[in-house]
Amino acid sequence: MLYTRCPYCLHLPNPLVHCRLSPQGLPLSQSPSLKFSNARFFQKMDAKLNAIGSTTDTDESSRASGFDFLTKKAYSPPSWASHLNPLPSHIFSLAQLPTPIHKWNLPNLPSGTEVWLKRDDLTGMQLSGNKVRKLEFLMADAVAQGADCIITIGGIQSNHCRATAVAAKYLNLDCYLILRISKVLADQDPGLTGNLLVERLAGAHIELISKEEYSKIGAVTLANVLKEKLIKEGRRPYVIPVGGSNSLGTWGYIQAVREIEQQIKRGPSNIYFDDIVVACGSGGTIAGLSLGSSLSSLKARVHAFSVCDSPDYFYDFVQGLLDGLEAGVNSRDIVLIQNAKGLGYAMNTSEELNLVKEISKATGVVLDPVYSGKAAYGMLKDMSENPKKWEGRKVLFIHTGGLLGLYDKVDQLAPLVGNWRRMDVDESVPRQDGTGKMF
Numbered sequence: 001m002l003y004t005r006c007p008y009c010l011h012l013p014n015p016l017v018h019c020r021l022s023p024q025g026l027p028l029s030q031s032p033s034l035k036f037s038n039a040r041f042f043q044k045m046d047a048k049l050n051a052i053g054s055t056t057d058t059d060e061s062s063r064a065s066g067f068d069f070l071t072k073k074a075y076s077p078p079s080w081a082s083h084l085n086p087l088p089s090h091i092f093s094l095a096q097l098p099t100p101i102h103k104w105n106l107p108n109l110p111s112g113t114e115v116w117l118k119r120d121d122l123t124g125m126q127l128s129g130n131k132v133r134k135l136e137f138l139m140a141d142a143v144a145q146g147a148d149c150i151i152t153i154g155g156i157q158s159n160h161c162r163a164t165a166v167a168a169k170y171l172n173l174d175c176y177l178i179l180r181i182s183k184v185l186a187d188q189d190p191g192l193t194g195n196l197l198v199e200r201l202a203g204a205h206i207e208l209i210s211k212e213e214y215s216k217i218g219a220v221t222l223a224n225v226l227k228e229k230l231i232k233e234g235r236r237p238y239v240i241p242v243g244g245s246n247s248l249g250t251w252g253y254i255q256a257v258r259e260i261e262q263q264i265k266r267g268p269s270n271i272y273f274d275d276i277v278v279a280c281g282s283g284g285t286i287a288g289l290s291l292g293s294s295l296s297s298l299k300a301r302v303h304a305f306s307v308c309d310s311p312d313y314f315y316d317f318v319q320g321l322l323d324g325l326e327a328g329v330n331s332r333d334i335v336l337i338q339n340a341k342g343l344g345y346a347m348n349t350s351e352e353l354n355l356v357k358e359i360s361k362a363t364g365v366v367l368d369p370v371y372s373g374k375a376a377y378g379m380l381k382d383m384s385e386n387p388k389k390w391e392g393r394k395v396l397f398i399h400t401g402g403l404l405g406l407y408d409k410v411d412q413l414a415p416l417v418g419n420w421r422r423m424d425v426d427e428s429v430p431r432q433d434g435t436g437k438m439f
Contacts, residue, residue: 068093070170072140077251078258080295084325088251090140094167095123095132098259101267104397105363110383112392116273117365118260121372121401126166126198129159129401130285133252134244135167141248142173147238149174151226153219155346156181157370159402160243160282162195165204175204176230176237178222183210194407243282245317247324253288257296260396264298271394273300278398279375280304280337281345283314285400287321290335300396305340305378307371340378346370346405348412352377356406357416368402369409 075091077084104117123132142150150168154161154177161177168175177199181190186208190196200206209222223239230237244252264271276293280286290302306314318331342349348369356373360366367373376397383390406413 081254084327088137088248090144091136092140094127094136098263099123101263107362110387110391113390115395115397118396118398121399121403127163129163131160131163131244133256134249134284135163137248137251138240138244139167139171142238143171145238146236147173148236149176149230150240151176151223151237152240153178153223153242156190157195157346157405157408159195162198164240165199165202169202176207176226177204178207178209178226180211180214181208183212186210194404243284245282245284247321249284250288250321250325253285254292257289257292257298261296261298273396274393275395276300276302276398277375277379277395278304279371279400280306280314281308281371283317283321286335287318291322291327294334302335304335304337305375306337307341307374308345311337311339338378340374342374348409353409353412354416366403368405370405371402372399
């Protein structure tokens with residue numbers, strides 16, 4: 001059954017339940033501007049919805065039933081964040097939350113150090129990763145503004161662009177992706193590797209730009225050029241910045257801190273975290289985590305490992321996001337940013353890829369090579385070089401997803417993984433055609 005958005009409040013309702021609100025915010029049975037042939041039906045629906053409860057409940061218990069997926073709800077911030085401005089008014093339920101936290105048995109840790117893993121790679125399948133938390137707020141704003149299409153921008157294997165393409169289609173919006181690629185490939189079909197396959201299956205419009213042009217023009221101008229073109233064609237575009245990292249998107253990980261707080265309260269009695277470790281690629285995730293941790297009861301120190309640009313760039317960028325929320329804090333006081341760029345964005349050394357393989361082999365957890373793989377490499381390197389800094393501490397590592405990015409690294413990974421051979425079956429083993437069923 002197809003889901004259709006309510007023409008009155010742009011809510012995407014369950015197909016069996018009519019949207020509750022009229023343009024005036026009144027129950028439909030009381031709306032003076034709408035005439036319905038069956039007022040008694042809507043009176044009954046209002047009564048049922050009142051009995052179910054308000055859509056302002058955004059904690060994990062409201063998601064547990066599974067029936068609120070793709071619904072738009074009023075958002076109530078955590079009490080410790082209620083002084084921030086502006087406050088989001090609504091949120092779309094796009095992620096599978098809460099994501100699990102479990103102990104991560106990494107080898108060769110400093111004495112007494114524990115590392116736990118927050119599995120934000122499990123926020124969904126097509127929507128997996130940290131970006132969907134930001135998109136819950138950004139998509140609600142896009143729909144509220146009456147957008148009919150989304151524009152965003154990123155690298156050729158951008159996890160954010162893939163998540164945006166899927167989220168947009170879920171909400172009946174078109175999606176335009178400006179993807180950065182090498183100059184020699186900018187005039188060719190980009191193929192179907194990794195994130196590109198999902199984006200193109202979801203019907204995203206792909207606009208390729210060379211890295212050289214991107215560097216000279218900039219993401220903001222490129223997005224505005226496409227926005228003006230679409231407006232002239234009669235469209236109503238909504239622009240989401242690189243990585244979904246603006247002040248509104250920052251709320252995705254302010255809300256994630258609330259989720260972690262709730263998980264700690266319900267978890268083992270002795271569980272707490274001294275540190276949070278996460279990759280940093282566009283800045284919004286670390287802004288939300290560090291601000292939320294400093295304001296809430298969590299009070300864990302956030303360590304961010306930047307996979308592009310420099311720590312100084314990200315301190316300044318995060319400061320802009322914090323100022324946009326009138327947070328009144330200095331970014332350098334709430335987050336420690338370390339350089340983990342290595343060879344460059346989305347480029348890997350053999351040592352980094354070998355660590356991804358070794359961690360997967362040792363723990364079963366597969367890291368992506370662009371973000372969490374580099375963050376884990378940076379964290380373990382720091383632990384090896386400065387063990388006293390980490391001894392006896394409980395660390396929460398945020399796995400930000402990006403598994404599809406591994407498919408772009410198969411040529412580099414191939415020499416690192418073996419573990420195959422043709423099975424040797426002795427001639428004495430009986431053989432008869434048709435014995436084995438090939439399902």
